[in-house]
Amino acid sequence: MKEEGFTVTPWKVEGEVDYTRLVNEFGTQLIDEELLARIKRFAGRLHPLLKLGYFFSHRDLDWILDMYEKGERFYLYTGRGPSGNVHLGHILPWVFTKYLQDSFNVNLIFQITDDEKFLYTDGRNMDEISRYAYENILDIIAVGFKPEKSKIIVDTKHINHLYPIAIEIAKKLTFSTVRATFGFTSSTNIGMILFPAIQAAPCFLPSKIEGKPTPCLIPAAIDQDPYWRITRDVAEKLGYYKPAQIHSKFLPGLGMQGKMSSSQPETAIFTTDEPEVAEKKVMNAFTGGQPTIALQRRLGADAYRCPVFWYLRYMFEDEKSSDERYVKCRSGSLLCYECKYALADAVKRYLKEFQIKREHARDMVDRFMFD
Amino acid sequence: MKEEGFTVTPWKVEGEVDYTRLVNEFGTQLIDEELLARIKRFAGRLHPLLKLGYFFSHRDLDWILDMYEKGERFYLYTGRGPSGNVHLGHILPWVFTKYLQDSFNVNLIFQITDDEKFLYTDGRNMDEISRYAYENILDIIAVGFKPEKSKIIVDTKHINHLYPIAIEIAKKLTFSTVRATFGFTSSTNIGMILFPAIQAAPCFLPSKIEGKPTPCLIPAAIDQDPYWRITRDVAEKLGYYKPAQIHSKFLPGLGMQGKMSSSQPETAIFTTDEPEVAEKKVMNAFTGGQPTIALQRRLGADAYRCPVFWYLRYMFEDEKSSDERYVKCRSGSLLCYECKYALADAVKRYLKEFQIKREHARDMVDRFMFD
Numbered sequence: 001m002k003e004e005g006f007t008v009t010p011w012k013v014e015g016e017v018d019y020t021r022l023v024n025e026f027g028t029q030l031i032d033e034e035l036l037a038r039i040k041r042f043a044g045r046l047h048p049l050l051k052l053g054y055f056f057s058h059r060d061l062d063w064i065l066d067m068y069e070k071g072e073r074f075y076l077y078t079g080r081g082p083s084g085n086v087h088l089g090h091i092l093p094w095v096f097t098k099y100l101q102d103s104f105n106v107n108l109i110f111q112i113t114d115d116e117k118f119l120y121t122d123g124r125n126m127d128e129i130s131r132y133a134y135e136n137i138l139d140i141i142a143v144g145f146k147p148e149k150s151k152i153i154v155d156t157k158h159i160n161h162l163y164p165i166a167i168e169i170a171k172k173l174t175f176s177t178v179r180a181t182f183g184f185t186s187s188t189n190i191g192m193i194l195f196p197a198i199q200a201a202p203c204f205l206p207s208k209i210e211g212k213p214t215p216c217l218i219p220a221a222i223d224q225d226p227y228w229r230i231t232r233d234v235a236e237k238l239g240y241y242k243p244a245q246i247h248s249k250f251l252p253g254l255g256m257q258g259k260m261s262s263s264q265p266e267t268a269i270f271t272t273d274e275p276e277v278a279e280k281k282v283m284n285a286f287t288g289g290q291p292t293i294a295l296q297r298r299l300g301a302d303a304y305r306c307p308v309f310w311y312l313r314y315m316f317e318d319e320k321s322s323d324e325r326y327v328k329c330r331s332g333s334l335l336c337y338e339c340k341y342a343l344a345d346a347v348k349r350y351l352k353e354f355q356i357k358r359e360h361a362r363d364m365v366d367r368f369m370f371d
Numbered sequence: 372m373k374e375e376g377f378t379v380t381p382w383k384v385e386g387e388v389d390y391t392r393l394v395n396e397f398g399t400q401l402i403d404e405e406l407l408a409r410i411k412r413f414a415g416r417l418h419p420l421l422k423l424g425y426f427f428s429h430r431d432l433d434w435i436l437d438m439y440e441k442g443e444r445f446y447l448y449t450g451r452g453p454s455g456n457v458h459l460g461h462i463l464p465w466v467f468t469k470y471l472q473d474s475f476n477v478n479l480i481f482q483i484t485d486d487e488k489f490l491y492t493d494g495r496n497m498d499e500i501s502r503y504a505y506e507n508i509l510d511i512i513a514v515g516f517k518p519e520k521s522k523i524i525v526d527t528k529h530i531n532h533l534y535p536i537a538i539e540i541a542k543k544l545t546f547s548t549v550r551a552t553f554g555f556t557s558s559t560n561i562g563m564i565l566f567p568a569i570q571a572a573p574c575f576l577p578s579k580i581e582g583k584p585t586p587c588l589i590p591a592a593i594d595q596d597p598y599w600r601i602t603r604d605v606a607e608k609l610g611y612y613k614p615a616q617i618h619s620k621f622l623p624g625l626g627m628q629g630k631m632s633s634s635q636p637e638t639a640i641f642t643t644d645e646p647e648v649a650e651k652k653v654m655n656a657f658t659g660g661q662p663t664i665a666l667q668r669r670l671g672a673d674a675y676r677c678p679v680f681w682y683l684r685y686m687f688e689d690e691k692s693s694d695e696r697y698v699k700c701r702s703g704s705l706l707c708y709e710c711k712y713a714l715a716d717a718v719k720r721y722l723k724e725f726q727i728k729r730e731h732a733r734d735m736v737d738r739f740m741f742d
Contacts, residue, residue, distance in 0.1 A: 171560050
């Protein structure tokens with residue numbers, strides 16, 4: 001969709017995103033207090049990213065819980081397009097996905113869409129994308145998913161599991177439909193045109209594995225919703241359940257509005273960044289501050305437009321500390337460098353630990369692979 | 372293409388086909404005397420289907436022979452859409468393909484396009500198509516290809532070998548191109564839209580197997596030419612050779628013009644027909660005869676429009692006997708029932724032998740499978 005001020009499609013998020021409008025436009029549901037209470041009851045605790053509203057929207061999450069209550073286990077399905085290194089904006093929903101896996105004790109399918117990254121990007125060859133795919137898999141494993149309950153599917157490697165399902169889906173999707181949904185044109189290549197069926201296929205893989213219709217819950221950023229919308233449209237015709245979804249917002253880049261982006265490396269903190277490099281990025285970050293200290297003391301700063309605030313809130317602080325930080329920031333009693341120091345410290349600590357896990361992950365790749 | 376009088380696309384052949392016009396429209400080359408002489412020199416003998424002009428057109432066959440002369444072995448690639456049982460119209464080009472394999476001692480890749488048959492046909496489920504695929508594979512094996520040099524690829528089973536190549540091809544093909552080539556519309560499903568890349572992929576599989584650009588020769592009926600045309604257009608951009616082709620005419624149905632068709636079972640002799648059923652079909656065949664014996668004796672019959680004549684010529688008679696039959700038919704000294712008896716006898720003998728080989732083939736399926 002393209003509206004004045006912001007753009008959200010599976011390929012592009014730009015501008016300051018109005019999430020309430022997005023929910024209305026996409027026709028998804030906001031996660032309300034009642035749903036949060038139910039999740040808490042089943043999961044034991046409410047993940048901070050739910051409390052803080054980073055995961056804020058859904059489709060049929062209430063139905064997933066109904067089924068769960070009846071003893072029907074769902075699968076989680078999420079994915080990653082290996083177009084570059086993984087940054088903290090990618091890690092966040094994965095950490096949340098791990099929370100769902102641990103809390104509900106469910107299986108996870110993790111799709112690596114190397115085919116799409118190849119098809120979508122001019123001048124990218126498959127070798128380069130395969131290298132990123134491997135590196136990204138290390139990040140996924142380092143997040144700490146349960147090896148015995150988590151399977152990674154690489155499209156070009158495991159297509160034999162996906163293609164038979166993809167053609168069932170593809171048979172129900174015309175060019176008109178994908179043109180309207182994804183903005184394809186006559187100049188779109190035919191690999192991209194099929195791709196929505198390849199991305200939809202893992203929604204129904206649990207049913208194939210279990211030999212009966214099996215619920216599927218997709219945690220993903222809301223820009224991926226168009227894929228699941230068309231998947232939901234065909235699901236029941238094919239004898240499957242509609243995949244349910246839980247949608248996240250985007251983690252802002254350090255220097256920009258919109259989502260953190262690998263294509264603007266100075267605004268993104270990569271899991272492979274040297275901790276000191278990450279520190280420098282944080283210290284150079286755009287903030288919601290005033291041009292001078294005097295003005296900031298007098299007027300306060302704009303925490304809502306400050307990526308440093310959001311990083312701290314979503315990744316490193318609990319709700320209470322974050323709320324206090326917010327009040328201090330707005331009142332002018334907190335200066336930007338203080339927040340930057342806090343974030344830089346937290347990021348450095350996080351990266352050091354993560355990078356150790358990431359090295360251990362090299363020995364676990366085979367265990368995580370589908371098949 | 373659609374012209375007054377006849378239609379030839381990969382999905383439809385109707386009416387009386389003007390092959391000379393087809394060659395002009397498609398931009399292929401007629402196989403001339405010089406090329407026939409070269410083939411004979413390399414192959415040792417000229418197959419009757421070449422002498423009789425059943426294989427009549429080509430692209431780059433001369434280049435394949437140049438490469439062969441330099442010691443560069445080509446691969447053969449042909450295919451089958453498993454939409455029903457195999458009839459004699461299918462067997463004929465396979466017999467010719469076996470002649471090429473034996474004469475040049477080359478590898479063969481045989482693609483079973485079960486995905487396309489599923490995607491193209493409303494109301495067909497994959498189980499039904501898989502059953503036909505298995506049955507068709509028995510026919511292919513019964514033709515007598517060398518097991519150690521022949522590999523059968525079933526699209527949905529071996530897609531992991533095809534998809535990585537198909538996306539290379541797909542990235543170079545826009546919707547515009549496949550719309551223009553195959554008559555796709557906005558209502559075409561997205562599986563069909565990708566399919567030309569799946570059918571093109573085996574052209575480049577030999578290069579992947581050999582680890583270097585490897586020539587590929589496709590024996591197939593001329594209605595498949597649009598697939599190879601777009602494949603040829605992208606080949607060199609991707610670092611492969613353009614696939615060469617040798618095109619056959621269609622074997623006419625027993626009751627109709629156009630090609631023998633599984634969708635009109637009374638006009639096609641299936642390899643699984645009881646020999647007596649096949650005999651009956653032959654005896655009920657449409658011929659080029661006159662309405663009465665008296666007229667036929669006086670005016671002669673029209674061998675060129677008689678499927679019984681063409682079956683005998685292409686499958687069961689040498690050039691000399693066939694030419695004599697032609698002269699007798701045209702002069703009125705031969706009556707239709709005589710030709711029908713001759714064909715019925717030949718078909719019954721052929722089917723009895725073929726069906727024994729077909730039963731033996733059940734034990735050889737695994738040996739022929741790719742991987």
